[in-house]
């Protein structure tokens with residue numbers, strides 16, 4: 450039996466700028482979910498939904514986040 454511990458520990462937080470209120474905050478990134486991720490999450494400052502476009506560099510694991518305003 451093989452047990453992978455990578456997916457359980459490859460999690461990180463990253464800064465983003467809210468597309469609605471412009472405040473900088475942090476979001477929790479699950480690196481095991483893939484190197485490009487899009488999801489909707491409420492801003493922790495203004496509680497308005499943001500569309501997140503997350504790109505993770507597969508070598509440096511740098512996380513890049515773009516946010517978009519949602520109606």
Ligand SMILES: [Zn+2]
Nearest residue numbers: 467470492495
């Ligand atoms: Zn906000």
